Amino acid sequence: MASEIEKGSRYIPxxxxxxxxxxxxxxxxxxxxxxxxxxxxxxKTWPNRPEAMEYFDEISNFFGxxxxxxxxxxxxxxxxxGYSCMFAPIEFILAADAIPVRVGSGWYDAAKLGDRxxxxxxxxxxxxxxxxxxxxxxxxxxLSDAIISPLTCDGRTxxxxxxxxxxxxxxxxPPRVKDDPQSLSLWKEEMQVIKGKIEExxxxxxxxxxxxxxxxxxxxxxxxxxxxxxLRKGPPVITGRDAMLVxxxxxxxxxxxxxxxxxxxxxxxxKRVEQKDYACPPDTSRVMVTGTPMLWPDSWKVPNLIExxxxxxxxxxxxxxxxxxxxxxxxxxxxWTMSDMFDAVSERYLMASTCPCFTSEQGNEDRVNWIMNxxxxxxxxxxxxxxxxxxxxxxxxxxxxxxxxDQMGIPVYYLDTEYTREDVGQMKTRIEAxxxxxxxxxxx
Amino acid sequence: MLETIAEILLTTIAVGLVTAGILAILxxxxxxxxxxxxxxxxxQIVAVAVIFLGLIIxxxxxxxxxxxxxxxKDIAIGKNIMGRPYPDGLSVPTFACYYASGRTSTCVVWQxxxxxxxxxxxxxxxxxxxxxxxxxxxxxxxxMSLIFGRFFCGWICPFGLYMDLxxxxxxxxxxxxxxxxxxxxxALRQSRYLIIAAFLILSAILGMRAIAGVxxxxxxxxxRYLEMPFCQVCPAKPLFVLAEGALGYMNLDYALSKTIGDFxxxxxYLTSIxxxxxxxxxxxxxxxxxxxCRICPLGGLIALFSRFGPFKKLSLIKLTKVEEKCTxxxxxxxxxxxxVTEVYDKKGGDVTASDCILCFRCVEMCPYEDCxxxxxxxxxxxxxxxxxxxxxx
Numbered sequence: 001m002a003s004e005i006e007k008g009s010r011y012i013p014x015x016x017x018x019x020x021x022x023x024x025x026x027x028x029x030x031x032x033x034x035x036x037x038x039x040x041x042x043x044k045t046w047p048n049r050p051e052a053m054e055y056f057d058e059i060s061n062f063f064g065x066x067x068x069x070x071x072x073x074x075x076x077x078x079x080x081x082g083y084s085c086m087f088a089p090i091e092f093i094l095a096a097d098a099i100p101v102r103v104g105s106g107w108y109d110a111a112k113l114g115d116r117x118x119x120x121x122x123x124x125x126x127x128x129x130x131x132x133x134x135x136x137x138x139x140x141x142x143l144s145d146a147i148i149s150p151l152t153c154d155g156r157t158x159x160x161x162x163x164x165x166x167x168x169x170x171x172x173x174p175p176r177v178k179d180d181p182q183s184l185s186l187w188k189e190e191m192q193v194i195k196g197k198i199e200e201x202x203x204x205x206x207x208x209x210x211x212x213x214x215x216x217x218x219x220x221x222x223x224x225x226x227x228x229x230x231l232r233k234g235p236p237v238i239t240g241r242d243a244m245l246v247x248x249x250x251x252x253x254x255x256x257x258x259x260x261x262x263x264x265x266x267x268x269x270x271k272r273v274e275q276k277d278y279a280c281p282p283d284t285s286r287v288m289v290t291g292t293p294m295l296w297p298d299s300w301k302v303p304n305l306i307e308x309x310x311x312x313x314x315x316x317x318x319x320x321x322x323x324x325x326x327x328x329x330x331x332x333x334x335x336w337t338m339s340d341m342f343d344a345v346s347e348r349y350l351m352a353s354t355c356p357c358f359t360s361e362q363g364n365e366d367r368v369n370w371i372m373n374x375x376x377x378x379x380x381x382x383x384x385x386x387x388x389x390x391x392x393x394x395x396x397x398x399x400x401x402x403x404x405x406d407q408m409g410i411p412v413y414y415l416d417t418e419y420t421r422e423d424v425g426q427m428k429t430r431i432e433a434x435x436x437x438x439x440x441x442x443x444x
Numbered sequence: 445m446l447e448t449i450a451e452i453l454l455t456t457i458a459v460g461l462v463t464a465g466i467l468a469i470l471x472x473x474x475x476x477x478x479x480x481x482x483x484x485x486x487x488q489i490v491a492v493a494v495i496f497l498g499l500i501i502x503x504x505x506x507x508x509x510x511x512x513x514x515x516x517k518d519i520a521i522g523k524n525i526m527g528r529p530y531p532d533g534l535s536v537p538t539f540a541c542y543y544a545s546g547r548t549s550t551c552v553v554w555q556x557x558x559x560x561x562x563x564x565x566x567x568x569x570x571x572x573x574x575x576x577x578x579x580x581x582x583x584x585x586x587x588m589s590l591i592f593g594r595f596f597c598g599w600i601c602p603f604g605l606y607m608d609l610x611x612x613x614x615x616x617x618x619x620x621x622x623x624x625x626x627x628x629x630x631a632l633r634q635s636r637y638l639i640i641a642a643f644l645i646l647s648a649i650l651g652m653r654a655i656a657g658v659x660x661x662x663x664x665x666x667x668r669y670l671e672m673p674f675c676q677v678c679p680a681k682p683l684f685v686l687a688e689g690a691l692g693y694m695n696l697d698y699a700l701s702k703t704i705g706d707f708x709x710x711x712x713y714l715t716s717i718x719x720x721x722x723x724x725x726x727x728x729x730x731x732x733x734x735x736x737c738r739i740c741p742l743g744g745l746i747a748l749f750s751r752f753g754p755f756k757k758l759s760l761i762k763l764t765k766v767e768e769k770c771t772x773x774x775x776x777x778x779x780x781x782x783x784v785t786e787v788y789d790k791k792g793g794d795v796t797a798s799d800c801i802l803c804f805r806c807v808e809m810c811p812y813e814d815c816x817x818x819x820x821x822x823x824x825x826x827x828x829x830x831x832x833x834x835x836x837x
Contacts, residue, residue: 334805344778
């Protein structure tokens, strides 16, 4: 029997302490460097960056202020609950007075480390998270008391198995068909289980009052986020990378503080709209990215290239679970009773999601419609379909999206890449060619 | 002369008060997701006041045969329609219950059943023939259904208001609601038509002596209760009669117990059954939102005409959806009082359903801008908004 033969962790081979430390430190150093570089690049493309962005620069550092805060709060008795995917009910975590944090990893170096165990066919987001776990790189992953793992794609399914050697993993199985009559009831059962587990871990009961206040907190965050997105619909007052950074910090920041800071940023940007103080010339081609999540810091590769290439592009909107999908949909509560709030939260995470893991007779139409709507609302000139190798769900939906975008007359470019810095030159050529084409189209 | 001025003054004050009330509600309710619901509640209350105007403007304590006197409905609407007296008041497709004395108009279900008895045509009450009366009632029903659809159910119907108030009470008590399964809902909706068929057939059987000269049930016409078989089990009847009785305007004996001849006992039993039905519906609609609307035969009649094939184009009020803006988040389905699923299921365009009571709660709660909208005569008058934003005005 496997359990008799197996020693140590089930997937990750044993490494000596010194090796872990050495590798960990070197990756940490390079990661800090990458984060600094990214922020510098962002400042360079937008010299007149608003002051409010400084806060997000600070909080974006994985090994800085937020880590310290979380450590302090953990010492004070709070629990940190990680989640690997946007299906986890953040409202419940907040209601039980725990700290929610997303634990996906965007480190390229860690992905290389993950290659030791995982075959290259596996999605690099997973490999990178495994690699980060091998050397205890991610402070959020290390500090979390439990991890909610929605089994959305194959990568995440096995990732949770690998991580289960180290942390309590709470599985959630989203139904792959949203519209079936039984889907929602199955999902609600999953939610009920997770709710119970959160209550058990934190020792705090999720009550009408604290759930309501956490729903309202998240609604406020959505409100601030939508305010920022509405600004991006107009002339370019913020670069795409800055908006992405703001978005992604919400994954680990204190949500109330984040809301306040985002509102401050929006105040500043609104003034700039009046002064016509733009982040780039208003005729810059407007690009939308969709596909695999682009996680801070290393996956800034492609956005950096888009906004720094010649001719420049401007990322106006994305359709990714690392961006727009985090906060766009509010929880809509009809009656503030426990059951209705619970239903509302459950529905928001299942029904409003446009993840490609869903399938249906209409063929996951929600995502297609959503992309079409975004293109119209944000006046998108071209779409970059970003897929990292191994992200098959997004890769497979490309054919359909391309057909539709072709019919709409919107150019789409399939950008397949890896968690590596080696293809930057090649990427640059490809992105520049696409942006040149967009610019030529606009001129006509 | 003075009287005319006084009347004009009164009307102006009334209209002014109503407008002020609407404005006050709109200003007071700052939350975007509650604005329309508050307005709807207000309009429902105004509608109930208009329907039971007799309770406000008198004369109170109307005689048994109220249509002979200067009943409130005669004052409000006038006695003559097309040059003939029409003492029951116009038929509106809501539960404007006949048995309550202060009403200005009458529930169309009562009229349909009642006018099947053409023997009334020679009485001192009506100068129109039974067929004419039936024609007016049915014609009005069809026309109003075609144009307004079930707008009546959501915004006018007094019994709807009663159920909404029960829901509000439940909300304040923070008690959860029950949702019926799709199957149960469908069964209820289909059973409406059985009820319609049953009461029409029963009316015809009871009125057979007048229709065909054969008396199928001896002395049937004497039992006042059985003339309108549906009304005797309708939960609205005891509600309004009891409400009026409680207000002191009505002698309960008249509406709830008086029968003639052999049917005296039957009347008592029927009244008891009726009150039990009201109790069941009350408890039911306390837990299930708009429970009665799902089985209401009147709603069924409106639904039949309002969304019927080519006549769909005639309907004035429509609910439309922009497919692209919808993420199928399911909020519209969850907040719907009668649990209509069409708004969620249908792809886009006209999503009005025959079971939709047009309360527009879904439009109010939809968090995506311009995704759902209310169209009146092709013009969008109300759209879904990002309700996280409070109104700036």
